[in-house]
Amino acid sequence: MYDILLHAHSGLRWLVLATLIIAIVNSFGKTRGGVTYSKKDKQKALFALIFTHLQFVIGLVMYFMSPKVVFEAASMKSDVLRFFLVEHVGLMLVALIFITVSYSKAKKIAMDGKKFKTIMIGYLIGLILILAAIPWPFRDLGGSWF
Numbered sequence: 001m002y003d004i005l006l007h008a009h010s011g012l013r014w015l016v017l018a019t020l021i022i023a024i025v026n027s028f029g030k031t032r033g034g035v036t037y038s039k040k041d042k043q044k045a046l047f048a049l050i051f052t053h054l055q056f057v058i059g060l061v062m063y064f065m066s067p068k069v070v071f072e073a074a075s076m077k078s079d080v081l082r083f084f085l086v087e088h089v090g091l092m093l094v095a096l097i098f099i100t101v102s103y104s105k106a107k108k109i110a111m112d113g114k115k116f117k118t119i120m121i122g123y124l125i126g127l128i129l130i131l132a133a134i135p136w137p138f139r140d141l142g143g144s145w146f
Contacts, residue, residue: 002062002065002066005058005061008058009059013055016130017127017131020099020123020130022044024120024127028120030113030116031117034113035116036112037116048099049099049100049103059092060089069081070085071085083141088133091129092129094129095127098122098129099122102126103122106122
């Protein structure tokens, strides 16, 4: 079961990154106003939100199953164990909060330009935090490309 979740979590990462980038790029050119916030614009932001939440739920289930997450004080002395115990889940949670709050705020804003700007800023901060929290292979934390 853990291996299935690990592969799903690793593969879904690319959908999360792609949908976030699509939502950010879509919003970037439209922040000055003059363009209406269409159903397609909302869908792009919504898909990024859905994939991010799905990724977090899978990751949360894995958090309590993973051999890399050890709930002991000695774990804080190991870079790898500390990363998965605290840093990875903490940064991902903060990124998820930024993405969720910006999507919710954008729904309530009346001006279309401000909707795009809210999505762009919140999703961009979330994307940066996610990129910092991914255990990339070059960081020697036991992560892989897939």
